[in-house]
Amino acid sequence: MVIFQQVGLRYGLGPEVLRDVSFELAPGSFHFLTGASGAGKSSLLSLLYLARVPSRGMVHLFGRDVSRVVRAELPGLRRRIGTVFQDFRLLDHLSVVDNVALPLRVQGTDERQVRDHAAELLAWVGLGDHLGALPPTLSGGQKQRVAIARAIIGRPQLLIADEPTGNVDDRIAIRLMRLFEELNRLGTTIVIATHNLQLVRESRHPELRLDGGTLSRHAKAA
Amino acid sequence: MTGFGFRLGGELALERDRERRWIAAVVGALAFLATLALGLALALAGTAGRWQASFQGTLTVELPAGADNAAVLRALRAEPAILRVEPIDRRRSEALLAPWLGAGNLADLPIPGLIDVKLRDGAYLDVRSLEAKLAALVPGAVVDDHARWLGGFLALARAALIVASIVVVAVGLAAASCVAFATRAGLAMHREAVDLLHLVGAEDGYIAGQFAGAAMRLAFAGAATGALGGAAVLALAHSIASSSATLAFPLPALGALDWVALAAIPLAATAVAAVAAYATVMRNLGRIL
Ligand SMILES: Nc1ncnc2c1ncn2[C@@H]1O[C@H](COP(=O)(O)OP(=O)(O)OP(=O)(O)O)[C@@H](O)[C@H]1O
Ligand SMILES: [Mg+2]
Numbered sequence: 001m002v003i004f005q006q007v008g009l010r011y012g013l014g015p016e017v018l019r020d021v022s023f024e025l026a027p028g029s030f031h032f033l034t035g036a037s038g039a040g041k042s043s044l045l046s047l048l049y050l051a052r053v054p055s056r057g058m059v060h061l062f063g064r065d066v067s068r069v070v071r072a073e074l075p076g077l078r079r080r081i082g083t084v085f086q087d088f089r090l091l092d093h094l095s096v097v098d099n100v101a102l103p104l105r106v107q108g109t110d111e112r113q114v115r116d117h118a119a120e121l122l123a124w125v126g127l128g129d130h131l132g133a134l135p136p137t138l139s140g141g142q143k144q145r146v147a148i149a150r151a152i153i154g155r156p157q158l159l160i161a162d163e164p165t166g167n168v169d170d171r172i173a174i175r176l177m178r179l180f181e182e183l184n185r186l187g188t189t190i191v192i193a194t195h196n197l198q199l200v201r202e203s204r205h206p207e208l209r210l211d212g213g214t215l216s217r218h219a220k221a222a
Numbered sequence: 223m224t225g226f227g228f229r230l231g232g233e234l235a236l237e238r239d240r241e242r243r244w245i246a247a248v249v250g251a252l253a254f255l256a257t258l259a260l261g262l263a264l265a266l267a268g269t270a271g272r273w274q275a276s277f278q279g280t281l282t283v284e285l286p287a288g289a290d291n292a293a294v295l296r297a298l299r300a301e302p303a304i305l306r307v308e309p310i311d312r313r314r315s316e317a318l319l320a321p322w323l324g325a326g327n328l329a330d331l332p333i334p335g336l337i338d339v340k341l342r343d344g345a346y347l348d349v350r351s352l353e354a355k356l357a358a359l360v361p362g363a364v365v366d367d368h369a370r371w372l373g374g375f376l377a378l379a380r381a382a383l384i385v386a387s388i389v390v391v392a393v394g395l396a397a398a399s400c401v402a403f404a405t406r407a408g409l410a411m412h413r414e415a416v417d418l419l420h421l422v423g424a425e426d427g428y429i430a431g432q433f434a435g436a437a438m439r440l441a442f443a444g445a446a447t448g449a450l451g452g453a454a455v456l457a458l459a460h461s462i463a464s465s466s467a468t469l470a471f472p473l474p475a476l477g478a479l480d481w482v483a484l485a486a487i488p489l490a491a492t493a494v495a496a497v498a499a500y501a502t503v504m505r506n507l508g509r510i511l
Contacts, residue, residue: 051421071426071508079423089418093235102233106424154423 001027001158001189002048007057009043016055017043019213025191027157030184032200033193035210041193042086042162044210048191049083049160050074062157079107082156084164086193088147090135096146097122097131103154121149125179126172140167148176152183159183161192165199173199233419234412234429236436241411242404245437246444249400249491252393253445256487257452263379263386264480265456270372270379277368281339281349286362287332293359294337301352303345310336390487397491398498401437405502408433416507430503434496441495445488453484 002025009018017040025031033041046052047059050066059066062080069077082103090099100118119131125145135143144167151159159180165173177199184190194200200207209216236242283298285291291309298307310318315333323331341347349367356363409416419429460475476484 049421051417074420075423075425078421083421089414089421091233091415091418093238094233098233102419103422105233106419106422106428150422 001025001029001062002191003058003060004047005058005060007047007054007059009040009047009052010055017213018047018054018210021057021210021213021215023208023215025189027189028184028187030180030190030205031192032203032205032207033191033210034195034197034200034207037195039210040213041210045083045160045162045191045193048158049081050078075106079103079154080157082151082154082159084144084147084151084159084161086162086166088135088143090143090146090150092135095132095134096127096138099135099146100149100153102150107154117153118149121153122146125149125176141169141172144168145172145176148179152179156188158189159191161190163194164192165194165196177203232432232435234415234432234436236408236412236432237439239408239411239436242408242436242440245400245404245495246440246447248444249397249441249495250444250448250451252397253448253487253491254452255448256390256393256491257449257484258455259386259389260487261452261456261476261480261484263382264483265460265476266382267379268475268477268480270376274372274376277372279341279343279345280368281341281347281352282366282368283337283339283356284364284366285335285337285360287334289335289360289362291335291337291360294356294363297355297359298337298339301347303341303347304339305342305345306338306340308338308340310338394490394494397441398494401441401495401498402502405433405437405499406506408436409503409506426504426507429507430500433503434500437495437499438492442488442492445491449484449488452487453481456484 002023004021004023007018007021008016010016021044033044035041043052047054047066048061050061053059053067062077064073064077091102094102097115097118100122101114104114104117119128122128122131125148127142127145127149130138130142135146138146144164148161148164151161161180164180165176168176173196180190180192283294285294295307295309298304312333315336319331319333349365353363353365356365416429456476464475
């Protein structure tokens with residue numbers, strides 16, 4: 001599903017923030033990505049959700065070499081990926097339900113189906129009463145749940161979450177983790193970047209640890 | 223309601239941007255100019271065409287003042303190509319001249335004798351040889367087939383149409399570059415939302431479509447207003463010119479087809495804006511991942 005080989009990434013002319021990163025994610029696997037702040041977790045994920053191409057090395061996604069993918073193919077690949085961004089990236093002028101509906105709308109899915117599905121997912125993450133709310137009126141944890149609903153509405157094969165439990169209390173964190181487990185059981189490949197080492201320890205899933213831009217440990221074999 | 227904003231302008235909500243409303247004003251001013259230029263040229267061309275049609279198959283014979291026209295009339299009626307011969311009597315000539323010279327000054331004036339000649343439909347007549355024939359009867363007789371001044375007028379109308387077409391094209395290019403400029407600014411302003419749309423799987427065309435829709439709405443609002451303004455000025459100019467006795471000929475009215483051509487200006491402006499915005503977005507998105 002995902003293969004990284006000797007991947008390096010630099011921003012502009014700056015230093016490499018990822019160096020010689022190599023790993024493989026099997027279809028249906030569940031990995032945590034850990035590391036200190038600034039270690040390069042979000043940078044690595046941005047390569048996964050096709051926001052960037054590596055400065056060197058090779059990234060394979062769904063069997064495709066990303067550097068050979070032509071522009072017209074990107075939307076199709078991106079629709080197979082769901083992402084919860086660390087900063088959510090909700091559109092402030094759109095209601096919660098319209099934010100969640102976004103991935104389906106850009107695909108031209110039937111409008112009734114889109115709204116029903118978005119409302120259903122929002123109810124599931126506990127925001128059924130906030131369908132018409134605008135993101136700036138929500139708490140951090142509520143925004144996070146909107147972002148998660150948006151990431152999964154398109155039934156992605158690969159779900160990428162950057163600190164998805166960073167802003168929620170333990171009860172909701174556990175509930176979200178159960179959601180991810182459930183999606184994983186249904187076949188979704190999952191990568192979660194987190195600071196929450198407790199979460200990682202309590203789970204049976206393997207950990208990819210980033211240390212100053214290099215992948216230092218591949219713990220707990222899958 | 224939440225759905226309303228979405229349906230009106232798409233997720234980028236471009237219709238809310240006040241920064242690009244000047245597009246409507248610029249496109250409006252350009253449409254106003256295009257309407258005036260095209261309207262005047264069409265009116266001129268219409269008149270030229272009508273005059274050409276009304277003089278088609280007619281000649282005017284001019285005889286020196288005081289000449290006897292009986293022999294000339296007989297010669298004209300003998301021509302097989304001629305349908306009708308109608309001398310214009312002194313009173314009618316005076317009536318035609320009175321607005322120019324003043325009614326009181328005409329009494330002693332040597333007024334040339336005029337004869338209207340109508341040819342049979344499709345008949346051919348050699349004007350020069352007819353003139354020679356008549357001059358033999360009455361020295362100084364002249365046959366005028368209106369070709370010289372009508373030709374000049376037709377050329378003027380054609381030139382006006384060409385100039386108006388150039389104006390319309392130039393105005394269209396100016397509108398397109400304004401829209402392209404505004405669209406680039408809009409793309410920069412909405413960069414984050416555009417990036418997000420890409421990341422959730424939107425195609426470039428989906429994003430370009432929203433910019434094209436927003437540009438179309440602005441351009442149509444502006445161009446419709448500008449074109450209506452232009453049409454109002456044309457109508458006003460026509461009514462002033464036709465009520466004024468001082469003009470050598472009345473400013474011509476526009477025909478139904480001309481108004482249709484003018485109505486196409488705001489529609490064309492809208493289409494130009496849509497295409498310019500769409501193409502600008504597609505070209506610029508090609509440069510980002
Ligand atoms: N857009 C960018 N431009 C330039 N440098 C960047 C950019 N994004 C990240 N960096 C740099 O890359 C390095 C890794 O950042 P990254 O955001 O990937 O870390 P992280 O592990 O996600 O941190 P955190 O846990 O705080 O989210 C940092 O040194 C950061 O300054
Ligand atoms: Mg990060």
